[in-house]
Amino acid sequence: ALYRIPLANLLGAEGMADYQAAYPIYALLLVIATGGLPPAISKLVAGNAGQGAERILRTSLLFFMSVGAVFSAALLLLRGPLAEALGLSSSAPAIGAIAPSILSATGVSALRGYFQGRCDMIPTAVSQVIEQVMKLIVGLLLAWRLYPLGESIAAAGAMLGVTAGEIVAFLALLFRYMRKRPEILPQKT
Numbered sequence: 001a002l003y004r005i006p007l008a009n010l011l012g013a014e015g016m017a018d019y020q021a022a023y024p025i026y027a028l029l030l031v032i033a034t035g036g037l038p039p040a041i042s043k044l045v046a047g048n049a050g051q052g053a054e055r056i057l058r059t060s061l062l063f064f065m066s067v068g069a070v071f072s073a074a075l076l077l078l079r080g081p082l083a084e085a086l087g088l089s090s091s092a093p094a095i096g097a098i099a100p101s102i103l104s105a106t107g108v109s110a111l112r113g114y115f116q117g118r119c120d121m122i123p124t125a126v127s128q129v130i131e132q133v134m135k136l137i138v139g140l141l142l143a144w145r146l147y148p149l150g151e152s153i154a155a156a157g158a159m160l161g162v163t164a165g166e167i168v169a170f171l172a173l174l175f176r177y178m179r180k181r182p183e184i185l186p187q188k189t
Contacts, residue, residue, distance in 0.1 A: 015154050018088065026098040034068075041057070041060050041110055090151075097157070123176045127169040130165070130169050145157065
């Protein structure tokens with residue numbers, strides 16, 4: 001409600017149509033790219049300690065962020081044809097604006113799974129709050145500032161809020177991991 005109601009009032013019917021056209025494409029690709037990832041990584045990490053858990057995280061990040069990069073690039077390159085296929089060509093900017101978030105979301109999922117496997121739920125909770133706050137603030141601010149350029153551009157601004165939320169959540173998790181890494185890994189003697 002804190003996001004959708006002001007966004008709908010700001011974007012109007014056409015802008016919300018563009019936003020609503022882009023979001024299901026993003027959600028579908030996100031599910032394909034990350035579906036079941038955090039629980040699987042969590043289970044693997046929980047069964048391994050030290051270097052084994054690190055190897056699982058590195059492999060997961062490499063593989064799933066590669067998949068995310070392919071999906072992000074495909075979505076970015078195919079935003080026009082996808083928008084045309086939806087019958088809403090004005091949604092192409094919004095589809096393009098959400099594309100980079102798939103890459104970040106795969107990294108977020110891998111790191112959340114890693115921390116959950118270590119029984120540390122704080123990074124997951126903090127990253128979810130950061131993600132939503134960024135989506136709210138950046139999305140609404142960009143939609144408002146870009147509205148004079150047109151409703152479809154304002155909808156792209158709202159989608160950039162989602163992308164910013166995913167990127168900042170990924171960076172927050174990565175920062176937490178890098179800070180905690182010396183405590184996690186056994187010291188070499």
